[in-house]
Amino acid sequence: MAEAALKTVPLDRTRILQWLQTYGVYAGVALLLVVNTVITPHFLSAENFRTQAVQVAPVIIVALGMALVIGTEGVDLSVGAVMALAASVTALYLGYGLVPALLVVAVFAAAVGFANGALVAFIGVQPIVATLALMVGGRGLALVLLPQLEDLRNPALASLGSGDVLGIPYLILIAAVLAGLVAFVVRRTTFGRQLLAIGDSRPAAQLAGLPVRRVLIVVYVVCALLAAVAGVLATARLQASDPTSLGNLMELSAITAVVVGGTPLTGGRVNIAGTVAGAVLIQLLTATLIKHDLPPSWTQIAQAIVIVCAVYAARGRGKR
Amino acid sequence: MAPPAEVLAVRGLSKTFPGVRALDDVDLTLHAGEVHALIGENGAGKSTLIKLLTGVHRPDAGDIVFLGRDVSFATPLEAQRAGISTIYQEVNLIPLLSVARNLFLGREPRNRLGLLDFARMNREAEEALRAYGVRVDVRRPLRSLGVGAQQMVALARAVASEARIVIMDEPTSSLEPREVETLFSVIRRLRDEGIAVIYVSHRLDELYAVCDTVTVLRDGRRVHHGRLAELDRLSLVSTMLGRELGEVRKEGLTKFTGDHHATDGQPVLEASELTVPHQLHGVSVSIRPGEVVGLGGLLGSGRTETAKAISGALPTTSGTVMVAGAPLRRGSTPAAIRAGISLLPEDRKSEGIVPGLSVRENISLAVLPRLSRFGLVSEARVDSIVDTFIERLRIKASSPQQKVGELSGGNQQKVLLARWLAMNPKVLLLDEPTRGIDVGAKAEVQKLVDELAADGLGVLLISSDLEELIEGSDRVVVLKDGAVVGELAGDEVTEDKLMRTIAGHAPDRDAVEEAATDG
Numbered sequence: 001m002a003e004a005a006l007k008t009v010p011l012d013r014t015r016i017l018q019w020l021q022t023y024g025v026y027a028g029v030a031l032l033l034v035v036n037t038v039i040t041p042h043f044l045s046a047e048n049f050r051t052q053a054v055q056v057a058p059v060i061i062v063a064l065g066m067a068l069v070i071g072t073e074g075v076d077l078s079v080g081a082v083m084a085l086a087a088s089v090t091a092l093y094l095g096y097g098l099v100p101a102l103l104v105v106a107v108f109a110a111a112v113g114f115a116n117g118a119l120v121a122f123i124g125v126q127p128i129v130a131t132l133a134l135m136v137g138g139r140g141l142a143l144v145l146l147p148q149l150e151d152l153r154n155p156a157l158a159s160l161g162s163g164d165v166l167g168i169p170y171l172i173l174i175a176a177v178l179a180g181l182v183a184f185v186v187r188r189t190t191f192g193r194q195l196l197a198i199g200d201s202r203p204a205a206q207l208a209g210l211p212v213r214r215v216l217i218v219v220y221v222v223c224a225l226l227a228a229v230a231g232v233l234a235t236a237r238l239q240a241s242d243p244t245s246l247g248n249l250m251e252l253s254a255i256t257a258v259v260v261g262g263t264p265l266t267g268g269r270v271n272i273a274g275t276v277a278g279a280v281l282i283q284l285l286t287a288t289l290i291k292h293d294l295p296p297s298w299t300q301i302a303q304a305i306v307i308v309c310a311v312y313a314a315r316g317r318g319k320r
Numbered sequence: 321m322a323p324p325a326e327v328l329a330v331r332g333l334s335k336t337f338p339g340v341r342a343l344d345d346v347d348l349t350l351h352a353g354e355v356h357a358l359i360g361e362n363g364a365g366k367s368t369l370i371k372l373l374t375g376v377h378r379p380d381a382g383d384i385v386f387l388g389r390d391v392s393f394a395t396p397l398e399a400q401r402a403g404i405s406t407i408y409q410e411v412n413l414i415p416l417l418s419v420a421r422n423l424f425l426g427r428e429p430r431n432r433l434g435l436l437d438f439a440r441m442n443r444e445a446e447e448a449l450r451a452y453g454v455r456v457d458v459r460r461p462l463r464s465l466g467v468g469a470q471q472m473v474a475l476a477r478a479v480a481s482e483a484r485i486v487i488m489d490e491p492t493s494s495l496e497p498r499e500v501e502t503l504f505s506v507i508r509r510l511r512d513e514g515i516a517v518i519y520v521s522h523r524l525d526e527l528y529a530v531c532d533t534v535t536v537l538r539d540g541r542r543v544h545h546g547r548l549a550e551l552d553r554l555s556l557v558s559t560m561l562g563r564e565l566g567e568v569r570k571e572g573l574t575k576f577t578g579d580h581h582a583t584d585g586q587p588v589l590e591a592s593e594l595t596v597p598h599q600l601h602g603v604s605v606s607i608r609p610g611e612v613v614g615l616g617g618l619l620g621s622g623r624t625e626t627a628k629a630i631s632g633a634l635p636t637t638s639g640t641v642m643v644a645g646a647p648l649r650r651g652s653t654p655a656a657i658r659a660g661i662s663l664l665p666e667d668r669k670s671e672g673i674v675p676g677l678s679v680r681e682n683i684s685l686a687v688l689p690r691l692s693r694f695g696l697v698s699e700a701r702v703d704s705i706v707d708t709f710i711e712r713l714r715i716k717a718s719s720p721q722q723k724v725g726e727l728s729g730g731n732q733q734k735v736l737l738a739r740w741l742a743m744n745p746k747v748l749l750l751d752e753p754t755r756g757i758d759v760g761a762k763a764e765v766q767k768l769v770d771e772l773a774a775d776g777l778g779v780l781l782i783s784s785d786l787e788e789l790i791e792g793s794d795r796v797v798v799l800k801d802g803a804v805v806g807e808l809a810g811d812e813v814t815e816d817k818l819m820r821t822i823a824g825h826a827p828d829r830d831a832v833e834e835a836a837t838d839g
Contacts, residue, residue, distance in 0.1 A: 188699075190692045197685055200676040207633055207671050208686045208739065209657035268676040 020313040025261050025277045028306070032284040040291050050169065054237070056283040057175040058083075058230040060276050062250055063257035064182045065223030067275045070258050071186075072199040072219055073267030074120060074127035079227035079254055081138030082112050083247030086231030088146035090157070091241035098156040105228050112138055113224030117217030131220075135251070142243035149242045152235070161236030171233050178226065183272040192270075195219060199267025256282055256303065260310040281306065324351040326388075327484055327516045328373075333382035335368055342368040344540040345382070350485065352514040355507060357527045357548055359520070360537035360560060364758075366520055369537070370487055373518075374406050375399040387484065405478035406487040413474055415463035420445035422462050423477050448476050453502040468499040475506060479515075486510060487518045490756065492526060504530050522756065523785070524553055536560055560759055585609060586645060588778040589661070589747045591630050594639035599625045601803045602639070607747060607778035612769065614793030615782045616818050622802035623782045624666050627749040630780070631663035632656040644746060657686065660746030664736055664753055666782070668729070672736045675725030679717045680706045682724045682735050687742040709738035714764065730761025737768065747778040754788060766792060786815050798822060 020027075036043040062079050069076045086105045093101035112134055119130035163170050186192040194215050198205040206212050227247075235241050259265065260281060261274030282303060289299045328350040335343040343365045350356055360366050371377045373384065375393025384391050386402065393399040396406070413422045420438075421428075423445045431437040445458040452472040454465075462470060471491060478486055488507075492500050507517055507530050519531055527534070527548065534551065536544040536559050544551070544559045551559070587606040594603045600622050607613045615623040628634035630641055635651040642648065643659040656663075665671040674682055684691065684702045691701040706720050713734040717727055724735055733753060740748065750769065754762040769792060773779050783789045789796065796813055798806040798821045806821040808814075 188697055189695045190688045190697055191695055193681060193685070193688055193697065197674045197677060197681070200674045201670065203671045204674050205685075207631075207653060207663060207665055209654045210685070211654060268674070 017313050020309070021262055024310070024313055025274050025281055028260075028281045029277055029284065032281065032288060036284070036288055036291075040288065043291075046167075052283055052287055053172045054169050055287075056279050057169075057171040058234045059250070059253050059257060059279045059283065060175045061178055061230040061233070062227050063254040063261075063275050063279050064178055064272065065226035066251075066254040067258045067261075067263050067270050067272060068182065068186070068195065068219050069127070069223045070199075070255070070263055070265060071195055071267055071270035072216060073202070073265075074216075074219075075131065075255065075265075076116060076220065076223050076227075077128065077131040077251045078112060078116060078134035078138050079223065079230075080247035080250035081135045081142065082109050082224050082227040083231030083234065083250055084139050084142040084243040085109070085112065085145075086228040087235045087241040087246045088142040088243045090232055090235050091146050091150050091152060094152060094154050094157065098154060098160070102232065105232060106225060109224040109228035110221050113221035114217060116224065117220035120220065121213040121216040139243070146241060146243050149240055149244065151240045153239070157236045158239055161233065161239065171237065174229070174233065178229070179272060179276050186270050186272060191215065191218065196268055196270065199269075201268075253279075253282065256307055259314070260306055262310075262314070264314055278310075324353050324514070326350070327352050327354075327386070329383075329385040330373070331383045331385070333369065333372060333384070334380050335372060335377060336380055341540050343372070343379075346537070346540070346542045348535055348542075348545075350516045350518065352484075352516055353511045354533055355511055355517045355519055355531045357519050357521070357531035357534040358537070359522075359527065359534065359556070360758075364537040364560075365540040366537055367489070368540075370406065370489060370518070370520070373399070373485075374404055374487065400483075403482065403484035404487065405483035405485070406489065407471075407474050407478050407491050408489050413462055413470065413477070416461050418459050419449070419456060419462050419465065419473055420458040422473055423448065423458070423480065425477070448480055449473065452476050452506060453499070468495045471495060472499065472502065475503065479506070479510065483515060485516045485518065487520075489520045490522065491519075492521065492523065500526065522759070522762075524556065527556075528553070557759060587642075588644055589630070589780075590640075590642040591626075592640055592642075594626065594629045594636050594641070596625060596629055596634055596636050596802075599634075599802050600629060600636070601801075603629075603799065603802070603804055605630075605780065605797055605804075607780060609746075609776045609778055610773050611795065612773050612779040612781055612793050614789045614796040614813075615780060615799060616789060616796045616808075617799035617822060621799040621822075623799055624751055625802070626799065627663055627751050627780060627782060628665075630656070631661050631749055633663065657743065660744070661749065662740035662743060662745040662747070663749040664733075664740065664751060666751040666755070668732055668736065668756075673724045673732050676723060678721045679710070679715065679724055679727070679735055680720035683709055683738045683742060686739050705742050706738075709742060713738055713741075713768065728758070728761070730757035730765070733757055733761065733765060737765070741772075745777065747780070748772065749780045749782075751782045752784065753781070754783070754785065786818065790815055790818065 042048060062083070066076060066079065085108055089105045089108050090101050093104045116131050116134050119125040119133070120127050160170055165173060186195070194205070194210045197208070197210060198212055198215055202212065227250075230250075231247060234246055257279035258275050259278070261276070261278030262271045263269060263275060285302050285306065286299045289302060326349060328348065330346065330348040333343055333346045334341075346365065346369060348369070358366050358369065368377070372379050374396050375398050376396055378392070386404070391402065393402065400406075414425070417425070420442045424441050429437045429440045429444070442458050449456070449458065449472070452475060454469050454472045456465060456469065462473065465473070475491065491503060495503060507519070510517055519527070521527055531548050534544070534546065534548040534556070535542055536556070538560065585608060588609045589605070589607040591606070592604040594600050603622065603626050605613060605615070605626065615626060617623050625634055629636050629639070632648070632651055632653040632655060640647055641656070643661060646659065648659055649655040669675070674685065677685075680702065683706050687705065688697060688702075691698050691705065709715070710717070710720065715734045715738065716731050724732055727735070753769070754765050757765070766788065769779060769781065781789065781792050783792070790813055793813060794809070796808040796818060797804055798808065798818065800822060808817050808821065
């Protein structure tokens with residue numbers, strides 16, 4: 001009897017793991033919504049949703065780029081530093097107006113992304129090492145440009161951070177549009193397909209004549225540009241440029257969102273909807289614990305549990 | 321004398337995977353000192369049977385009786401400890417560890433302090449390997465050895481762990497003929513020691529050279545078992561394929577018609593004096609439209625390197641490649657592909673297919689930019705190309721959305737061919753196009769190569785299967801140690817001539833000189 005029972009367990013378990021891998025992150029979000037509706041006062045207010053969404057928007061934007069990089073079997077640790085760099089550069093060039101400042105930010109971010117991509121694609125440095133260098137160097141540069149926090153008083157920047165259209169903050173709109181755009185690129189463009197092929201099997205992609213180096217460089221540039229957008233938006237919301245702490249540990253939040261969302265670190269697959277949901281899941285989890293006055297350390301432990309669950313589910317799928 | 325003891329008795333073994341009955345009520349009996357051939361097309365159930373025996377999967381029904389006891393292994397390690405060792409097609413050792421460490425992995429000799437006894441390990445490893453004809457410094461990392469030598473280490477490891485049954489899954493797919501001989505002598509020694517061997521291979525020569533008994537699987541069922549000597553080759557093939565004997569005989573063992581009509585026109589490909597340090601020394605090959613040129617030679621003679629150098633995947637230090645009279649930029653795969661050169665790589669799994677992507681995406685991978693406008697993929701045009709080739713090459717997949725990694729080897733190869741044919745190439749470089757794929761798919765691929773050549777494509781064919789090389793090629797350029805040592809054309813294209821040229825008897829001075837002046 002006991003034997004028969006044992007035999008049926010593994011089959012059910014793989015099925016559950018597969019389900020978790022595909023829908024777990026959405027189920028998690030749904031669960032947190034339901035639980036909070038019951039136990040958290042004023043959870044269902046529009047104001048609360050707005051706050052949550054505004055907080056999570058930068059993470060989503062960074063995670064989109066991260067998902068692309070992870071899809072090529074890479075990782076980008078420099079996104080937090082790029083956010084800080086974006087903040088410094090914004091502060092320095094805001095005197096010329098918002099648009100020129102943003103252009104300069106884009107140039108800096110693209111340069112960092114290009115450096116990452118070139119190290120990975122041409123010199124063959126492992127992505128984790130290449131982007132580690134830019135993570136340290138990028139934040140260093142940000143601090144050289146702007147050594148301490150600086151208040152920014154620019155109406156255009158302020159409205160970017162706190163303005164809205166029909167009650168929906170710009171931040172949320174921008175994040176949504178970018179998510180849609182990235183999902184479209186992954187699904188419908190040659191670039192998206194080539195990216196996945198390179199992530200799944202680089203030698204095969206190379207022999208199939210794909211422009212491997214170009215794709216890799218573009219991916220890292222896009223990732224850096226997205227991080228810069230997040231950096232500018234966060235700065236706009238703060239109305240201050242804070243290169244010391246802006247974007248700290250952002251790389252880890254972004255990787256968490258991507259992994260929890262069901263994109264494997266082994267490359268070849270990118271799940272944009274899952275990535276967005278992954279970021280939302282972590283945000284809701286953190287918010288829930290904070291609203292119930294649990295210390296921040298609890299939040300970290302909860303995050304760790306979510307990550308472990310996600311990795312466990314992914315492993316189950318990997319073994320088929 | 322009593323008959324040899326029964327080592328393994330399998331009764332009514334069945335296994336179902338989602339949607340597939342992989343193994344259906346299969347029996348298998350193995351005696352001590354028996355070398356048993358396990359054969360069948362891809363998807364016949366060989367791998368499943370092996371995986372059930374070695375504890376990778378659990379059977380749905382049936383018994384495995386090993387040494388008289390009912391067993392059910394939970395893991396491959398458990399099976400190995402009990403005495404069933406397996407050597408897989410791909411070497412599964414640890415490339416960065418030393419040869420000796422690999423050999424003793426998991427059962428390292430220890431000294432009194434419980435630390436690894438390296439001196440003893442190295443000494444014993446050296447002794448053990450000498451028996452397999454491998455003379456290397458056992459302290460070197462495994463990856464510094466050739467694939468063949470690595471395979472021998474894997475074999476030595478499997479045998480050294482006091483196995484009662486050794487399962488060999490296509491052990492010769494990366495061995496040179498000399499190494500195959502060593503392997504056979506090892507197998508004979510195992511037999512004399514009373515160890516049973518299950519030998520899986522697609523190469524009929526080898527089966528007849530070394531196996532006593534045979535089990536033929538087809539579609540998950542056992543369709544034949546008995547002594548191998550009582551079954552001639554054609555019957556074996558027809559049993560495997562499930563086709564009528566007359567039909568097979570009529571068509572010969574390969575699907576090549578053997579009579580191409582190479583036009584006398586300008587060569588579509590002219591590679592001359594290709595040089596890659598330590599690998600190629602001035603190799604020249606030319607191919608006319610409609611011609612199949614074979615590359616002969618042993619493992620490591622530079623056949624794969626020649627194909628890769630032509631396709632730009634291996635950077636050359638000197639030499640030129642002309643496609644239809646126009647020179648090719650050196651060392652650029654995309655440039656070679658644009659010029660009309662397509663390479664079907666030898667290592668299908670790691671350099672060919674993109675396993676996680678679908679059949680559809682794999683087929684359209686190279687041609688995608690041509691099916692796109694401003695970087696946007698036209699799904700309709702992709703669908704039409706994909707459907708065309710799935711039908712034309714008879715690719716068997718549950719749908720175009722199925723992952724290529726889940727297909728059989730033969731179908732993976734067809735997907736790769738489709739990827740290249742979609743590009744309308746001028747020259748096809750085929751590196752071991754039928755290695756490791758089942759007999760049916762092999763015949764289809766061979767037939768296809770014939771048709772493509774008849775359509776005017778230039779084909780470079782690399783094959784370790786002599787029969788395939790001889791029957792498939794109009795001309796054979798023979799390589800040895802990275803240089804052309806001869807060229808066979810017309811009536812000279814025979815196994816005998818080829819082997820003599822490889823062996824260095826230089827039977828035909830004219831041919832050598834012709835090859836040299838040709839470039």
